[in-house]
Amino acid sequence: xxxxxxxxxxxxxxxxxxxxxxxxxxxxxxxxxxxxxxxxxxxxxxxxxxxxxxxxxxxxxxxxxxxxxxxxxxxxxxxxxxxxxxxxxxxxxxxxxxxxxxxxxxxxxxxxxxxxxxxxxxxxxxxxxxxxxxxxxxxxxxxxxxxxxxxxxxxxxxxxxxxxxxxxxxxxxxxxxxxxxxxxxxxxxxxxxxxxxxxxxxxxxxxxxxxxxxxxxxxxxxxxxxxxxxxxxxxxxxxxxxxxxxxxxxxxxxxxxxxxxxxxxxxxxxxxxxxxxxxxxxxxxxxxxxxxxxxxxxxxxxxxxxxxxxxxxxxxxxxxxxxxxxxxxxxxxxxxxxxxxxxxxxxxxxxxxxxxxxxxxxxxxxxxxxxxxxxxxxxxxxxxxxxxx
Amino acid sequence: xxxxxxxxxxxxxxxxxxxxxxxxxxxxxxxxxxxxxxxxxxxxxxxxxxxxxxxxxxxxxxxxxxxxxxxxxxxxxxxxxxxxxxxxxxxxxxxxxxxxxxxxxxxxxxxxxxxxxxxxxxxxxxxxxxxxxxxxxxxxxxxxxxxxxxxxxxxxxxxxxxxxxxxxxxxxxxxxxxxxxxxxxxxxxxxxxxxxxxxxxxxxxxxxxxxxxxxxxxxxxxxxxxxxxxxxxxxxxxxxxxxxxxxxxxxxxxxxxxxxxxxxxxxxxxxxxxxxxxxxxxxxxxxxxxxxxxxxxxxxxxxxxxxxxxxxxxxxxxxxxxxxxxxxxxxxxxxxxxxxxxxxxxxxxxxxxxxxxxxxxxxxxxxxxxxxxxxxxxxxxxxxxxxxx
Numbered sequence: 001x002x003x004x005x006x007x008x009x010x011x012x013x014x015x016x017x018x019x020x021x022x023x024x025x026x027x028x029x030x031x032x033x034x035x036x037x038x039x040x041x042x043x044x045x046x047x048x049x050x051x052x053x054x055x056x057x058x059x060x061x062x063x064x065x066x067x068x069x070x071x072x073x074x075x076x077x078x079x080x081x082x083x084x085x086x087x088x089x090x091x092x093x094x095x096x097x098x099x100x101x102x103x104x105x106x107x108x109x110x111x112x113x114x115x116x117x118x119x120x121x122x123x124x125x126x127x128x129x130x131x132x133x134x135x136x137x138x139x140x141x142x143x144x145x146x147x148x149x150x151x152x153x154x155x156x157x158x159x160x161x162x163x164x165x166x167x168x169x170x171x172x173x174x175x176x177x178x179x180x181x182x183x184x185x186x187x188x189x190x191x192x193x194x195x196x197x198x199x200x201x202x203x204x205x206x207x208x209x210x211x212x213x214x215x216x217x218x219x220x221x222x223x224x225x226x227x228x229x230x231x232x233x234x235x236x237x238x239x240x241x242x243x244x245x246x247x248x249x250x251x252x253x254x255x256x257x258x259x260x261x262x263x264x265x266x267x268x269x270x271x272x273x274x275x276x277x278x279x280x281x282x283x284x285x286x287x288x289x290x291x292x293x294x295x296x297x298x299x300x301x302x303x304x305x306x307x308x309x310x311x312x313x314x315x316x317x318x319x320x321x322x323x324x325x326x327x328x329x330x331x332x333x334x335x336x337x338x339x340x341x342x343x344x345x346x347x348x349x350x351x352x353x354x355x356x357x358x359x360x361x362x363x364x365x366x367x368x369x370x371x372x373x374x375x376x377x378x379x380x381x382x383x384x385x386x387x388x389x
Numbered sequence: 390x391x392x393x394x395x396x397x398x399x400x401x402x403x404x405x406x407x408x409x410x411x412x413x414x415x416x417x418x419x420x421x422x423x424x425x426x427x428x429x430x431x432x433x434x435x436x437x438x439x440x441x442x443x444x445x446x447x448x449x450x451x452x453x454x455x456x457x458x459x460x461x462x463x464x465x466x467x468x469x470x471x472x473x474x475x476x477x478x479x480x481x482x483x484x485x486x487x488x489x490x491x492x493x494x495x496x497x498x499x500x501x502x503x504x505x506x507x508x509x510x511x512x513x514x515x516x517x518x519x520x521x522x523x524x525x526x527x528x529x530x531x532x533x534x535x536x537x538x539x540x541x542x543x544x545x546x547x548x549x550x551x552x553x554x555x556x557x558x559x560x561x562x563x564x565x566x567x568x569x570x571x572x573x574x575x576x577x578x579x580x581x582x583x584x585x586x587x588x589x590x591x592x593x594x595x596x597x598x599x600x601x602x603x604x605x606x607x608x609x610x611x612x613x614x615x616x617x618x619x620x621x622x623x624x625x626x627x628x629x630x631x632x633x634x635x636x637x638x639x640x641x642x643x644x645x646x647x648x649x650x651x652x653x654x655x656x657x658x659x660x661x662x663x664x665x666x667x668x669x670x671x672x673x674x675x676x677x678x679x680x681x682x683x684x685x686x687x688x689x690x691x692x693x694x695x696x697x698x699x700x701x702x703x704x705x706x707x708x709x710x711x712x713x714x715x716x717x718x719x720x721x722x723x724x725x726x727x728x729x730x731x732x733x734x735x736x737x738x739x740x741x742x743x744x745x746x747x748x749x750x751x752x753x754x755x756x757x758x759x760x761x762x763x764x765x766x767x768x769x770x771x772x773x774x775x776x777x778x
Binding site: 082 | 494632
């Protein structure tokens, strides 16, 4: 299996991009990544595109050739493949692109993620966001994604003594980091009091515990590591790319406060890379809801089960901590364009590992982890990225 | 790159399966394939699932973990990846599964395709079938997929003298083959007069020039060729797996009677396999519309440009011909459950290459080709399969 490296990264601003179409944001990120990789479109061998719901949102399927077409590459006849796994679509596209280069059939590929969520009246209804939950066991009874995560939060509080303030500390951290990220949907800082005092969505989760729905796109160029140095002084190697699934419905889990898909994907990833959680200095994790960040930190192996709330609140995962999470602002502040999230996580990690993250830089970071989750954990994808020079 | 083989195949009946859910048909095909491969679910390393429109049709995204879950594998935490490219979704899932095994990261994987199209009032409207066409350049002006293919047909007739009867001969052949396939949606035979005399959909295409919308699922188990003989006396090697894209809108093509995505994907596939069109004895091609079969035969290299109509009508691609096409009945008679089509094509080829195709058997077939198309050719996927023993 060939070693695969990230050679270039690109990203649009995340937010309410009402003046720009799905097509436009899709290509902006890709062009940035290509320029960053010092490659031309002539070098590209294919596109792997993560997107969750363009069919339901804009009546448009088959969007990989669409994006190639609007990028001016329609007559180049490149392969284009769209990959979908709810909120994990972007990381799944990266996994597919990784396999393509690792196999040897492809050399340079673009992995993109794009989603346009704010042009429809209500993307939180059953048709869109909740289509990543189980229609027949959950959604049909009125459960939405925030409601399902709220069940997990309640149980976590009951079982481990996690407090409302512990949850809120995740959002406070996210906005503090987002304030330093020019691409972030939200750049305002929050206080613990603001988060706790915000109106309820599904108790204990309030308005400020839930990531926004955003428009946005992100892209990375992958290629064989051995060729990477010609393009980049600091090629970032993909040390592991692993996927694991779980039951669709929360009620069918053995233990609802544990994301087994994340436990297994992380275990496989650390095995593949021959590294351990303690080796990781920067991580982008799934904070679509404040509770999802806490269980993820536990299930990735960064902290003992049940301890993430207290540890997070104490600053263990903030600037200066052993592992700094979501320097991008995470889904909570950078934003949550479903299919773009997993790719944007890797864009941030590459910037960190190159030492290009400016105000957000974690000094001396050499190993980063990205965790992307679909629904309430039916899919988890874990990538490990490593600076090799 | 490791050689990859098909070890097992399975398929549900195609048709109006009103008494069976998406979930049920998805697992039936997979279990058949697993049994056929003489493997247990313990051997499986992952699922790659082709589906076009479950989000729009049944409000359900993230269906790869869903199918794993209902198959009883939710607690095995296998990787699950859904792949989409309009009508080419199934073959794209096969491409992704092929890359997974070829890379060495996966050993045995299930590739499935499933679609449930007949439980909604009208799947031919803009929301579903036409979501594989270009929303902003075609669909918004009222163009549907049959209307776009009708434009191609008119031009082909004008440019090359293709007749209405030539088109109709494709449907007659499909139903003749479908009559021998117990899984086919339609098993009735048709006469040329019936096809020509059927009511118009978009002239020159009539009701019987257009494949039906079907429910159905198909699955294949892939594994490394070197391990294949332990499971199968006649392992079928994937000699090539190639994807190419084109502009989304027909009007942006250099030549509307040519599917450049098919031309390029086929060229790459024959190069990869070091074979030529004349080596192929059995082919499953895209006859969603009678015209699409004719241009496909030309663009795959089986017949000179413009000659497919006359040659088809003369029986060149029927039983006893040098290359026999769509022994399954094709999309026209076997049926057209979008995401399942590309996988079902490979199921039929494997049966042919094993010599298991019963009444439909093409004697001595050793090399087969499958061509799966999305929309009007924005995506084409070409696979070559080879009997190695």
